[in-house]
Amino acid sequence: MLEMQRLMFKTLCSTVTAFSLKAELAYLSMKRKAVSDIVGAVILIMIVVVIFGGIVYPLLTRYQSSSSNVLSSQQKAEVQSQVLVSPIYATTSGSTTYVYFYNYGKTLFTPSEFIINGQTINAFTLIDQQNGSPVSTVVPGTVTEVELPGVFNSPFNISVVGNGVTLSWEV
16 A cells, blocks of 8 residues: 555656646746737837838828918018018907007018908008007007908908018908
């Protein structure tokens, strides 16, 4: 009986050892597999980024180029005349429309006429918003109110002619 117990103990030990060895080999192979999975995931991410960048970048540059061309004609006119005037607010009261302009440029802007929705207006009043007095020019760095006869509901197209340039906006 003792002999049989020894034999069973040896069999059990060899089985445990074999199981331990198999478990260790499985652990090592899993360890390698995990590294392989990580490398595969990184490579896949890199492929996706390269493909996405190859598709999106040309579209982005094309859009940026076309949008800058649309804006450039107005900007070129302003820069060439060194006039950077822009309407910032418009309102109506009674039979008068008030449009407020800000001169972002460095030169005086003297408007000669306004064109609103195709209607030319030569009779208008400019009022400096700093002191409330009538003026003949839009001074750089200031807000100037323009009183235009007539009621124009927003949005309306407005063009101002002055200093040899015509500037247009939708207000």
